[in-house]
Amino acid sequence: xxxxxxxxxxxxxxxxxxxxxxxxxxxxxxxxxxxxxxxxxxxxxxxxxxxxxxxxxxxxxxxxxxxxxxxxxxxxxxxxxxxxxxxxxxxxxxxxxxxxxxxxxxxxxxxxxxxxxxxxxxxxxxxxxxxxxxxxxxxxxxxxxxxxxxxxxxxxxxxxxxxxxxxxxxxxxxxxxxxxxxxxxxxxxxxxxxxxxxxxxxxxxxxxxxxxxxxxxxxxxxxxxxxxxxxxxxxxxxxxxxxxxxxxxxxxxxxxxxxxxxxxxxxxxxxxxxxxxxxxxxxxxxxxxxxxxxxxxxxxxxxxxxxxxxxxxxxxxxxxxxxxxxxxxxxxxxxxxxxxxxxxxxxxxxxxxxxxxxxxxxxxxxxxxxxxxxxxxxxxxxxxxxxxxxxxxxxxxxxxxxxxxxxxxxxxxxxxxxxxxxxxxxxxxxxxxxxxxxxxxxxxxxxxxxxxxxxxxxxxxxxxxxxxxxxxxxxxxxxxxxx
Amino acid sequence: xxxxxxxxxxxxxxxxxxxxxxxxxxxxxxxxxxxxxxxxxxxxxxxxxxxxxxxxxxxxxxxxxxxxxxxxxxxxxxxxxxxxxxxxxxxxxxxxxxxxxxxxxxxxxxxxxxxxxxxxxxxxxxxxxxxxxxxxxxxxxxxxxxxxxxxxxxxxxxxxxxxxxxxxxxxxxxxxxxxxxxxxxxxxxxxxxxxxxxxxxxxxxxxxxxxxxxxxxxxxxxxxxxxxxxxxxxxxxxxxxxxxxxxxxxxxxxxxxxxxxxxxxxxxxxxxxxxxxxxxxxxxxxxxxxxxxxxxxxxxxxxxxxxxxxxxxxxxxxxxxxxxxxxxxxxxxxxxxxxxxxxxxxxxxxxxxxxx
Numbered sequence: 001x002x003x004x005x006x007x008x009x010x011x012x013x014x015x016x017x018x019x020x021x022x023x024x025x026x027x028x029x030x031x032x033x034x035x036x037x038x039x040x041x042x043x044x045x046x047x048x049x050x051x052x053x054x055x056x057x058x059x060x061x062x063x064x065x066x067x068x069x070x071x072x073x074x075x076x077x078x079x080x081x082x083x084x085x086x087x088x089x090x091x092x093x094x095x096x097x098x099x100x101x102x103x104x105x106x107x108x109x110x111x112x113x114x115x116x117x118x119x120x121x122x123x124x125x126x127x128x129x130x131x132x133x134x135x136x137x138x139x140x141x142x143x144x145x146x147x148x149x150x151x152x153x154x155x156x157x158x159x160x161x162x163x164x165x166x167x168x169x170x171x172x173x174x175x176x177x178x179x180x181x182x183x184x185x186x187x188x189x190x191x192x193x194x195x196x197x198x199x200x201x202x203x204x205x206x207x208x209x210x211x212x213x214x215x216x217x218x219x220x221x222x223x224x225x226x227x228x229x230x231x232x233x234x235x236x237x238x239x240x241x242x243x244x245x246x247x248x249x250x251x252x253x254x255x256x257x258x259x260x261x262x263x264x265x266x267x268x269x270x271x272x273x274x275x276x277x278x279x280x281x282x283x284x285x286x287x288x289x290x291x292x293x294x295x296x297x298x299x300x301x302x303x304x305x306x307x308x309x310x311x312x313x314x315x316x317x318x319x320x321x322x323x324x325x326x327x328x329x330x331x332x333x334x335x336x337x338x339x340x341x342x343x344x345x346x347x348x349x350x351x352x353x354x355x356x357x358x359x360x361x362x363x364x365x366x367x368x369x370x371x372x373x374x375x376x377x378x379x380x381x382x383x384x385x386x387x388x389x390x391x392x393x394x395x396x397x398x399x400x401x402x403x404x405x406x407x408x409x410x411x412x413x414x415x416x417x418x419x420x421x422x423x424x425x426x427x428x429x430x431x432x433x434x435x436x437x438x439x440x441x442x443x444x445x446x447x448x449x450x451x452x453x454x455x456x457x458x459x460x461x462x463x464x465x466x467x468x469x470x471x472x473x474x475x476x477x478x479x480x481x482x483x
Numbered sequence: 484x485x486x487x488x489x490x491x492x493x494x495x496x497x498x499x500x501x502x503x504x505x506x507x508x509x510x511x512x513x514x515x516x517x518x519x520x521x522x523x524x525x526x527x528x529x530x531x532x533x534x535x536x537x538x539x540x541x542x543x544x545x546x547x548x549x550x551x552x553x554x555x556x557x558x559x560x561x562x563x564x565x566x567x568x569x570x571x572x573x574x575x576x577x578x579x580x581x582x583x584x585x586x587x588x589x590x591x592x593x594x595x596x597x598x599x600x601x602x603x604x605x606x607x608x609x610x611x612x613x614x615x616x617x618x619x620x621x622x623x624x625x626x627x628x629x630x631x632x633x634x635x636x637x638x639x640x641x642x643x644x645x646x647x648x649x650x651x652x653x654x655x656x657x658x659x660x661x662x663x664x665x666x667x668x669x670x671x672x673x674x675x676x677x678x679x680x681x682x683x684x685x686x687x688x689x690x691x692x693x694x695x696x697x698x699x700x701x702x703x704x705x706x707x708x709x710x711x712x713x714x715x716x717x718x719x720x721x722x723x724x725x726x727x728x729x730x731x732x733x734x735x736x737x738x739x740x741x742x743x744x745x746x747x748x749x750x751x752x753x754x755x756x757x758x759x760x761x762x763x764x765x766x767x768x769x770x771x772x773x774x775x776x777x778x779x780x781x782x783x784x785x786x787x788x789x790x791x792x793x794x795x796x797x798x799x800x801x802x803x804x805x806x807x808x809x810x811x812x813x814x815x816x817x818x819x820x821x822x823x824x825x826x827x828x829x830x831x832x833x834x835x836x837x838x839x
Binding site: 046 | 512515589594595596597599600601602603605792795796800801802803804805806807809810813
């Protein structure tokens, strides 16, 4: 649907309008997805004639009726390209567009977001303040819409993805949900502190697990399935050797000797092919030298204990910063395996997993696992990435909520537009012009009405700053300047 | 005998301030406003732009002889001023017609063009308001004695008002310039109700007194010479050149030619134009003037740029028509409705040509 708008009417991309046809008692709810200049007859001639960049042609007008203001008004008329989102039939919202209002009779008005949500019969449940709308009004969403869902937060670098991810994490924690964050850049480690470094209200509920420091693994916590996943998927152990490792593991388990020292001894003394032994030894030393394992579990925090603490509201931030690729794979295999174990054993009701740049540590087979099997166990994942093509198409299609920040690259927009929650035109047109910290929210969380919001500021310590070379004046540069 | 050197002041064009000498536009505005004042909210019937009224003209055959003059651009500085007036019919109301007028003056100063646009002036011409418009004529045209029974049809008042504004602008420019080339759009034909002979004679005389030379370019002419269209006479001649058509007194009826008719082919290309110059201006002076025009103005397709700009600035674009209509809608609650196209209704897709 295309609507003409004049310069005094403030309408932005993403705004909602109602097209009311009083005679029929119906109104269309449409969203502005693109704004263009209206193609008015004669506009080209008018612009050419009045082009005043050429100093060789200047003059003045005696315009007693001030027609020029009317001409300028028409010149600046805009065409609002809108998408029909719903039909309001006597107060009932119908998500179809089989009816069109009268062109001549219909009255077009701006529809404030809060009224849209009121008319969409939005619940009052667990509301969180996400930010503000284009009308500078507070924009709240029901956090329960994240429950049981698959979410994607994406946008180009520096647009505010991690910010909204942190906001959702803290909101979930506030409402008593357990959250695990796979923090690739150590950005979430300040979640428990205010911007000036003081502990905030949720300080006690934010558990930072830094591998090799307060987070080490103990073989006793492992199930053989998880360990084999690490060896096969992260350390590429061949199948024959994996089978032999299984026998060693079961032997140690039966003898209650599952620790790194005993594992090394067992591999050393195990009767097997020398090539198999060599293969097992090489993986064993990789694990041993990673520093991730300890035989003294009492000295470090147990992941299971942390999860236990977070059961009634808390976030466990796995700080993957400064870890090698192999270590990251090992840790993620362990964490995901452990979570699945806890969920299947019903020790944990559900968990919200936030995975930043998951392609850096998630093995191929996990993607489908996360969106299908693990979701049924109660693991609800939010992927955060600035490289949308690293997330598979089927994940976009199954995503329940999408928090989309600015993209200018056509290829990125094409990838993101595969999300089933909205039409490609809306994504491509609106996302392209989103300012920093503004996001297009799509999906269940906004009752399937795409909403543009400015994400609110958080009073948490920001850890995601890139270290810059020129951030401080180097003494040498002072010296050079004075020369 | 000592000859006196022909010392003259450097030609300089001092264009008047817009406030000066604006008696007629103020009247225009007043009459225009009054014409709209009594207007009740009406529905304006918008016309198909192709259906604008055209007054048919008879083709006139001349029996002249010709004088050809080859030209060479003369860079001697001379101010060049051009003017043009446009009118457009915005539509019909139940009581009359709504029109808008606008005039433009363009002049060349050194290498720069300057312009002054007057208008648009919207008029609602009805049986009531035409009396006021007629009194406007009487006030400014002492030569015209419009009797009640000779009051023009409201549909012809558009042409009358347009000419009135054009003549005023021409007169204003005449009064404020000296030793300049003044370019008009159209011919020096007089004797019509809009342009009485005395008015035209007065304008030409003022020009002569102030040493101005008026060159009137017609974009279209219906005059024939030996069965050939006048503008085709120079198709075999190398430009720039002009051809004077002598013995051009064969206009019938009240129409009177106040100027000599020339055909001007000033540049290469397919176009040549009829150019009228005051009969009392010697041929040699015309040649010199056109040579100065060539030396001082940009001439493309045999048409001077100054005059081209005047035309461009006076004409109404589609968006301006919308702007005027919006202005009238805001001020007078005027609503636009498309006039039913009788041809289209009767003949469907075969209903071409002017709206019936």
